[in-house]
Amino acid sequence: MATPKINFTPGPSQLYFTVEDHAKVAFREGIPSLSHRSKKFESIYKDASDGLRELLGIPSNFHVLFTGSATEVWERIIQNLVERKSVHLVNGSFSKKFYEIALQLGRAATSIEVTPGLGFSDQLQVSDDTELIAVTQNETSTGVSTPLQVLSELRKKHPNSLIAVDAVSSLPYPDFDYNGVDTVFFSVQKGFGLPAGLGVWLVNERCVEKANALLAKNISIGSYHNLPSLIQHEAKYQTPETPNVLGIYLLAKVVEDMLRVGVHKIRKDTEYKAALLYNELNAHATIRPFVSDKALQSRTVIVAATGNATKALTDRLLENGIQPGDGYGPAKATQLRFANFPTHGKEQYELLCDIIKAF
């Protein structure tokens, strides 16, 4: 069997189609051995930061920070933004891990849990002393998305709580109202189609104030990657540690490419490809979308309930050069997941749908 040509696993996923060329240029220009205290590194950081602001509409009161992974951001958010109480909307493995990290770090975290495959309405209530509400906007394990309306309702009802948004497997697709949230984060190996090993953490001034308030109370907020340290270095477009310089360079380049395409077109194409696949799954005799509520169906990670046909469909896809993503955890035997990221072309989605139709 040939190596699959199209990789639909939801992360690390297929590289954005320009990455390999950018990597070649990077080696030619000495980027992998560039000093992180050099002017050239500062301009790469600035390019990535400015590009992300333009692409995603991030306002100027947000900071653009880099970590080793989105998993690291879970830890840093709890350390820096929660003294006692966070509330976590849990509807799958990744939202649950975020919640568990809060417990591990000794916080009085609570969760609002729903069965995998379900999601959250805008009727959520949390207690008034909640310092942070954690929303996994796109649950990679189940393909459930949290409608943006839920975020704005949370803000209206709980203006004093910080709202943290895990957008790991959805950005650059969702068009967030950044005035209605306080911190958003993602990792680059999903929607941005880059090699893994870099997290991007967006925080507003309310987050910085909260971290400083905890520090003033002598609460440990970590060390080199606490918010004051990250932000002090960001002011010079630097990082506290020697970062993944090549990763930041590749991010800046891919964001530039995406700006050339235009975020509006990326979003429209994402919706078009998602509609193709959901239509095919809805029309199929034995396979169906795992998420039945259309309002909650993720546009970027589409989960098919493939039941007994899982192995046979996987084999059929692999024969046609397509690598599907396994169902997550216990769903490995009964589901398949399909990433729908900017690098996945319309023709690739049409091919995928043709094979499913003929299956």
Place this chain on the structure above:
Amino acid sequence: MATPKINFTPGPSQLYFTVEDHAKVAFREGIPSLSHRSKKFESIYKDASDGLRELLGIPSNFHVLFTGSATEVWERIIQNLVERKSVHLVNGSFSKKFYEIALQLGRAATSIEVTPGLGFSDQLQVSDDTELIAVTQNETSTGVSTPLQVLSELRKKHPNSLIAVDAVSSLPYPDFDYNGVDTVFFSVQKGFGLPAGLGVWLVNERCVEKANALLAKNISIGSYHNLPSLIQHEAKYQTPETPNVLGIYLLAKVVEDMLRVGVHKIRKDTEYKAALLYNELNAHATIRPFVSDKALQSRTVIVAATGNATKALTDRLLENGIQPGDGYGPAKATQLRFANFPTHGKEQYELLCDIIKAF
């Protein structure tokens, strides 16, 4: 002025000469988008781990773990291995930062400080309740090395304290007695000549026991990257988070290349090149080694006290395609640093010495 052809900055430094080719193969084989839960990733982790064990002589009671950076390891060591008291041997900026992280994390850390350019003898004494002694075996800011004898004397005198060794800018050169230390760490962008964005953390069973003991006392040891979590994943050759997969792959490949050369030859060549440069500095009319005590002169980061001649020598080197490292921090105007890593060839060192001689 042409882009310098030889990069002597001590980190990130010149890439190991095989890295670019390995990166090309990596892209061809889909490594940058490889799932970190795949068998292929597990075999890459195993290759890197086994290769490092063979190259450095790491015994089987040590674990080989990956982090985002060596800076992260500073934080993880304090969180996981120190309840109250660490003692730090401080003789420059990096040993000082390790110490400061312990203070930031609320430990009753103390330091034994000497003036930059000086180092430590084997007459050190720390109090018996010291849980961890932190030794920066090679101070990248000053070019002072701690003789291995100091480590073994510390072990003899303080068998109950854990000994942590920062070998960021010296490995693979030093031939540690791993039975005499408990944890050793480095980052890959120095001696291993790889793109930055990966830390390697070696820990023995005493470290694991200590972390578990802290956990049993309800002391926070962090979350996804605490020792129990890292080690539980390492048992399957996996990592808790999506790691820098490409970085781990390149490390495995470069270690394989180094094994082919042989660590004995790498160490001999390092000593030969260091002797060349120190001889040249000793013989020079106006330039001298910054570290005057021969027993403390680093073989891998050689610092020249260039005084008023700093700018003129820098220009002369750049004209000849050589990028020296600036002096660190306040020493920028009066010192130059030269990395002597495995990727730096004898001919490159001879060229460097010729230019200094003629200066």
